[in-house]
Amino acid sequence: MLDNYRHKGMRNKLVDSIAKKGITDQAVLEAMRVIPRHLFLDSSFLEYAYEDKPFPIGSGQTISQPYTVAFQTELMEVKKGDKVLEIGTGSGYQACVLAEMGAKVFSIERQKKLFQKTKAFLPGLGYAVKLFYGDGYKGQPAFAPYDKILITAAAPEIPNALLDQLKPGGFLVIPLGGGDVQTMIRLEKQENGDFIRREFGAFRFVPLLKNKADD
Numbered sequence: 001m002l003d004n005y006r007h008k009g010m011r012n013k014l015v016d017s018i019a020k021k022g023i024t025d026q027a028v029l030e031a032m033r034v035i036p037r038h039l040f041l042d043s044s045f046l047e048y049a050y051e052d053k054p055f056p057i058g059s060g061q062t063i064s065q066p067y068t069v070a071f072q073t074e075l076m077e078v079k080k081g082d083k084v085l086e087i088g089t090g091s092g093y094q095a096c097v098l099a100e101m102g103a104k105v106f107s108i109e110r111q112k113k114l115f116q117k118t119k120a121f122l123p124g125l126g127y128a129v130k131l132f133y134g135d136g137y138k139g140q141p142a143f144a145p146y147d148k149i150l151i152t153a154a155a156p157e158i159p160n161a162l163l164d165q166l167k168p169g170g171f172l173v174i175p176l177g178g179g180d181v182q183t184m185i186r187l188e189k190q191e192n193g194d195f196i197r198r199e200f201g202a203f204r205f206v207p208l209l210k211n212k213a214d215d
């Protein structure tokens with residue numbers, strides 16, 4: 001898998017542009033300088049890999065816009081050793097950003113083809129991310145509780161199972177809303193099980209779909 005100086009140059013430019021848009025967490029920016037985003041897209045789309053735009057990855061899904069990946073990751077305040085659950089593996093790019101930051105990553109994808117493709121691809125990059133095929137609404141109770149939970153698809157409501165699987169003191173980040181535009185929400189779980197809710201502006205995501213059947 002090729003990652004040369006040209007790719008690194010394009011990547012540094014992209015990350016500099018994301019920093020200019022307001023991302024300040026250096027660990028997030030550094031991780032994005034390292035991960036070869038072009039390898040997550042089909043090779044004919046090299047030029048698009050380093051634009052700050054979302055891109056189709058097959059099965060009707062998209063790899064999120066780099067700025068959005070950075071924004072969600074920054075909200076999670078990832079620390080080394082954090083156990084993080086991601087809903088919506090997609091290309092696996094976001095999962096690798098978290099892994100590069102030192103998180104132990106668990107990620108769920110409901111599209112079987114995409115799950116298989118990403119599961120075959122990630123080990124070659126050297127990231128030990130645990131991938132699951134299933135319905136993210138249910139989370140992954142076998143490995144709960146998690147320090148952080150990240151939903152990378154638009155959810156019309158916050159799945160209760162995910163709230164249960166979050167550690168006290170932990171964050172859940174979710175683009176909330178059933179329409180075209182979602183509000184980025186961060187919930188912080190208190191020791192008594194209550195949540196502090198903060199809103200972080202408008203974003204657009206592909207929908208979080210309810211049942212496991214492939215389409």
Ligand code: SAH
Pocket residue numbers: 061062063064087088089090091092093094095108109110111114134135136137152153206207208209210211
């Ligand atoms: N994080 C991804 C981009 C996510 S796009 C990346 O870095 O490339 C949203 C993903 O959520 C899609 O792959 C979609 O198939 C998946 N998805 C939608 N509904 C889901 C559900 N209920 N459970 C798990 N994954 C789901």
